[in-house]
Amino acid sequence: MWVVPESEIAGLMTPEAAFDAVEAVFAAMARGDARNFPVVREAIGHEDALYGFKGGFDGAGMTLGLKAGGYWPNNAGHGLINHQSTVFLFDPDTGRVSAAVGGNLLTALRTAAASAVSSKYLAPQGAKVLGMIGAGHQSAFQMRAAVRFGNFEKVIGWNPHPDMLTRLADTAAELGLPFEAVDLPTLGEQADVIVSITSAFEPLLLDGHVKGPTHIAAMGTDTKGKQELDPALVARARLFTDEVAQSLSIGEFQHAAAQKLISESDVIPLGQVITGQHEGRGNAEITIFDGTGVGLQDLAVARAVVELAKEQGKATKVEI
Numbered sequence: 001m002w003v004v005p006e007s008e009i010a011g012l013m014t015p016e017a018a019f020d021a022v023e024a025v026f027a028a029m030a031r032g033d034a035r036n037f038p039v040v041r042e043a044i045g046h047e048d049a050l051y052g053f054k055g056g057f058d059g060a061g062m063t064l065g066l067k068a069g070g071y072w073p074n075n076a077g078h079g080l081i082n083h084q085s086t087v088f089l090f091d092p093d094t095g096r097v098s099a100a101v102g103g104n105l106l107t108a109l110r111t112a113a114a115s116a117v118s119s120k121y122l123a124p125q126g127a128k129v130l131g132m133i134g135a136g137h138q139s140a141f142q143m144r145a146a147v148r149f150g151n152f153e154k155v156i157g158w159n160p161h162p163d164m165l166t167r168l169a170d171t172a173a174e175l176g177l178p179f180e181a182v183d184l185p186t187l188g189e190q191a192d193v194i195v196s197i198t199s200a201f202e203p204l205l206l207d208g209h210v211k212g213p214t215h216i217a218a219m220g221t222d223t224k225g226k227q228e229l230d231p232a233l234v235a236r237a238r239l240f241t242d243e244v245a246q247s248l249s250i251g252e253f254q255h256a257a258a259q260k261l262i263s264e265s266d267v268i269p270l271g272q273v274i275t276g277q278h279e280g281r282g283n284a285e286i287t288i289f290d291g292t293g294v295g296l297q298d299l300a301v302a303r304a305v306v307e308l309a310k311e312q313g314k315a316t317k318v319e320i
C-alpha cells in the first residue's frame with residue numbers, strides 16, 4: 001500500500017484539485033454512482049475524545065475507503081491540533097488496502113472546497129462581498145477557497161470571540177482584499193455570500209439580519225445540537241446540502257426539521273444542481289448550502305493526493 005504522510009499534503013494538494021474532486025463526487029452521488037455509508041461517531045470515555053468513521057464507495061471514480069479519527073480536545077498539551085484523522089483507501093476489486101493518507105489538512109481543504117462548489121452554483125450573480133462568520137482554524141481555508149473561486153472585492157466578518165478576528169484580517173490581507181469587522185445585522189445586509197464556520201450551539205445569524213439576494217454556506221454544524229442559523233431563516237430559503245439524511249440529522253437543517261418548518265422534500269442535493277437535474281438558485285432570494293461533511297469528499301481528495309504523490313515520488317510503498 002502507498003503511504004502519504006500528513007507532512008507531504010501541503011506540498012501536493014492544490015485548492016483546484018480539491019475543488020474538482022469534491023464537485024465530481026457530489027455529481028456522482030446525485031447520479032446514484034456513489035454512496036456514503038452510515039457514520040459511526042462515539043465518545044470513547046478517554047481524554048473526552050470523539051472517535052468515528054466516515055466511509056463510502058464511489059463506483060464512478062472506483063474509490064472505496066474510510067476516514068477514521070475525530071476530536072481530542074486536550075491535544076494542545078501534546079503539541080497537536082484537536083482534529084486528527086487518517087484516510088484509508090481499498091482496492092474495490094480485491095478489498096486489499098491500497099493507501100493510508102494523512103487526513104488533517106485534507107479535511108480543511110475538502111470542507112472549503114464544498115462551500116466554494118456551492119457558491120459556484122448558487123451565489124447570486126455579480127457577488128462582490130464575502131461575509132465570514134467564524135474565525136477558527138477552518139475559517140482561513142474557507143476564505144481562501146471562496147476568494148479563489150469567486151470574484152469578491154471585499155471581505156467582512158464577525159466572530160463570537162472578537163479577539164480571533166485577526167485571523168480573518170490576516171487572511172484577507174494575504175489575499176489582497178480589504179477586510180472590515182462588522183456586526184451581524186451589517187454582515188447579513190451587505191454580504192452577497194456568507195460562510196459560517198463556528199462551533200455554535202445556538203443561532204447566530206437571524207432571519208431579520210439577511211437581506212437577499214444572498215447565498216449562505218453553513219459549514220460549522222456537523223453534530224447533533226450544533227446550530228448557526230435561525231430556523232426561520234432556513235424556512236425562508238431554498239435549501240441544498242451534500243447529503244440529505246445527514247443534513248436533517250446532524251447538519252444545520254436538523255433544527256428547522258425538528259420544528260416541522262421544513263421537510264425532507266425541501267432539501268436538494270447540491271449534486272443535482274451540478275448535473276443539471278435541478279435549476280439551483282432560480283428566483284430564490286436566499287439559498288443555503290448545509291455542508292455536513294461526507295466520507296466520499298474525504299475519499300475523493302485522498303485519491304487525488306495519492307495520484308499526485310505517486311507522480312512526484314512523494315508516496316512510500318509498504319507491504320502489509
Ligand code: NAD
Pocket residue numbers: 107111133134135136137138139159160161164197198199200201202219220221222291292293294
Ligand atoms: P476552532 O476551534 O478553530 O474555531 C471555533 C470557532 O467557533 C471560532 O470561530 C470560535 O469563536 C467559535 N466558537 C467556539 N465555541 C463557540 C460557541 N460555544 N458558540 C459560538 N461560537 C463558538 O474550530 P474550526 O476547526 O475552525 O472548526 C469550526 C467548526 O467547523 C467546528 O464546529 C467543526 O466541527 C466544524 N467543521 C465542519 C466540517 C464540515 O465538513 N462541515 C469540517 C470541519 C470542521
